[in-house]
Amino acid sequence: MLKKLYKLYLVLIFLFLYLPIGVLIVLSFNDSKSKVQWGGFTLKWYGSLFSSESILEAFWMTIFISLGSALIATVIGTLAALGADAMKKRGQAFLIGAANIPLLNADIVTGISLMLLFVRFTRLGMNTVLLAHITFNIPYVILNVMPKLKQESRTTYEAALDLGATPLYAFFKITWPQILPGVLSGFLMAMTMSLDDFSVTYFTKGAGVNTLSTMIYTEMRKGIRPEMYALSTLLFLIALTLLLIMNFGPSAKEKEKS
Amino acid sequence: MRKIRGLKRQLLAGPYLVWIAAFTLLPLMVILYYAFTTTSGHPTLLNVTSIFASVHFKSLLLSLELAFLCTAACLLLSYPLALALSSLKTKRQGFIVFIFILPMWMNFMLRILAWKMLLSNNGVINMVLEAVGLPALDVMNTPFAVVFCMIYDFLPFMALPIYNSMSRIDKGILEAAQDLGAGRATTFFRIILPLTAPGAVSGTIMVFVPALTSFAISDLLGGGKVLLIGNVIEQAFIQEYNWNLGSGLSLVLMVFVIASMALMNSRGDEGGVGIC
Numbered sequence: 001m002l003k004k005l006y007k008l009y010l011v012l013i014f015l016f017l018y019l020p021i022g023v024l025i026v027l028s029f030n031d032s033k034s035k036v037q038w039g040g041f042t043l044k045w046y047g048s049l050f051s052s053e054s055i056l057e058a059f060w061m062t063i064f065i066s067l068g069s070a071l072i073a074t075v076i077g078t079l080a081a082l083g084a085d086a087m088k089k090r091g092q093a094f095l096i097g098a099a100n101i102p103l104l105n106a107d108i109v110t111g112i113s114l115m116l117l118f119v120r121f122t123r124l125g126m127n128t129v130l131l132a133h134i135t136f137n138i139p140y141v142i143l144n145v146m147p148k149l150k151q152e153s154r155t156t157y158e159a160a161l162d163l164g165a166t167p168l169y170a171f172f173k174i175t176w177p178q179i180l181p182g183v184l185s186g187f188l189m190a191m192t193m194s195l196d197d198f199s200v201t202y203f204t205k206g207a208g209v210n211t212l213s214t215m216i217y218t219e220m221r222k223g224i225r226p227e228m229y230a231l232s233t234l235l236f237l238i239a240l241t242l243l244l245i246m247n248f249g250p251s252a253k254e255k256e257k258s
Numbered sequence: 259m260r261k262i263r264g265l266k267r268q269l270l271a272g273p274y275l276v277w278i279a280a281f282t283l284l285p286l287m288v289i290l291y292y293a294f295t296t297t298s299g300h301p302t303l304l305n306v307t308s309i310f311a312s313v314h315f316k317s318l319l320l321s322l323e324l325a326f327l328c329t330a331a332c333l334l335l336s337y338p339l340a341l342a343l344s345s346l347k348t349k350r351q352g353f354i355v356f357i358f359i360l361p362m363w364m365n366f367m368l369r370i371l372a373w374k375m376l377l378s379n380n381g382v383i384n385m386v387l388e389a390v391g392l393p394a395l396d397v398m399n400t401p402f403a404v405v406f407c408m409i410y411d412f413l414p415f416m417a418l419p420i421y422n423s424m425s426r427i428d429k430g431i432l433e434a435a436q437d438l439g440a441g442r443a444t445t446f447f448r449i450i451l452p453l454t455a456p457g458a459v460s461g462t463i464m465v466f467v468p469a470l471t472s473f474a475i476s477d478l479l480g481g482g483k484v485l486l487i488g489n490v491i492e493q494a495f496i497q498e499y500n501w502n503l504g505s506g507l508s509l510v511l512m513v514f515v516i517a518s519m520a521l522m523n524s525r526g527d528e529g530g531v532g533i534c
Contacts, residue, residue: 006342020372083271098278106471113285135281216367232368239363
């Protein structure tokens with residue numbers, strides 16, 4: 001009896017989560033000017049999606065910003081975690097406390113405070129968005145790398161040094177393989193956060209610079225073009241593939257084995 | 259020797275320390291400066307105290323109300339969800355949890371767009387209602403539509419931590435409770451609820467803060483009629499170019515965020531006590 005209730009509940013939540021996405025997908029194949037009247041099957045919105053310069057520009061901008069900011073944040077964040085690991089308690093507490101500020105602060109405040117700083121020194125544009133994204137991405141990297149460093153066996157690293165390995169050699173032979181999973185998940189998390197961000201981008205971008213989030217926002221205020229539905233369908237498929245690979249792909253299988 | 263090694267390694271944090279100073283601490287100083295000065299640069303408290311102006315105060319109250327509603331709804335929806343998920347066979351659990359995470363990966367804006375299509379006056383839901391002869395809903399541009407979309411957007415942030423802490427509960431404890439004669443309700447309130455409290459606390463923070471501070475959802479689904487504190491701040495910056503007022507109100511918002519987190523964290527410690 002309870003099992004049946006649970007199943008029913010899962011189905012209901014499933015519908016709640018997927019109905020909106022399903023509607024977008026159906027509308028992307030709808031050959032009708034009016035929003036919700038079904039006018040027959042078409043692929044023309046996908047065609048005009050790929051010939052729309054503003055959409056493609058926003059798409060590539062999004063990819064560039066999220067990949068770039070995640071990469072830079074991974075480098076700075078991993079270095080910071082390594083440095084913090086060597087620090088005394090107080091230094092570590094300060095560093096982690098500071099890392100928590102952009103993580104816990106409201107997005108809108110992070111975006112506004114960065115904008116107020118940027119306009120004093122430079123013009124808002126793509127670079128300011130990149131800087132802002134790096135800023136809120138670094139904490140995710142630190143939070144993913146620190147636990148791995150805590151698990152790492154310090155004695156092996158010290159032994160390598162005592163046996164004459166240079167610190168760099170010992171790092172790449174011993175520490176790096178152990179923290180790599182943390183570095184990778186930090187990178188992926190940073191990229192996800194960057195892809196999904198709206199508020200911080202909205203305040204730190206200059207005129208004419210758009211990521212997908214800010215472009216859809218402007219479009220929605222003007223009224224929606226059907227190409228947006230096609231775009232959502234494609235983005236949903238991309239997210240589906242990425243998550244499938246991450247969860248059930250070859251690397252996930254290896255993780256389970258070890 | 260070891261000390262020197264440690265010192266050198268600490269230097270690796272250098273770039274990040276510079277980054278914190280430049281892009282985390284300095285921006286906060288700038289926002290403080292704007293918040294406590296007039297447009298001509300004279301010191302003032304008016305930007306901060308203007309939260310008590312009736313329009314601003316009303317929007318702050320509405321934001322708090324909607325954030326509470328959204329958090330409560332997410333809590334109420336998440337517990338049965340987590341229970342149902344952990345009642346599944348372990349083999350299928352991974353995949354089904356995956357299905358529930360997937361919508362989270364859709365772009366935030368697209369999820370809002372989807373609800374707009376469903377809820378708007380000539381949207382899908384009303385079309386269906388009309389087809390079966392029921393009266394049309396008129397929820398677009400109301401706080402109801404905004405809360406609904408917030409719940410949709412933030413539900414996974416609540417459901418996942420609760421599910422995670424629930425799946426960590428030792429099954430032996432639950433069986434022991436049943437052997438000792440506890441019914442389902444007793445088991446839930448005396449064992450599951452306290453053991454999942456840390457998850458519920460982090461979920462509450464992750465839902466309450468974005469719900470309190472969001473401005474995009476209310477802007478797009480409220481049609482300018484639902485004015486949250488986030489909207490007031492955004493308008494101060496983007497439409498009125500009154501950066502001082504915007505900064506002052508942002509500061510107030512920050513205080514609320516910090517206060518709600520401090521409150522939840524103290525509760526979290528209490529909930530965490532007694533697990534071991």
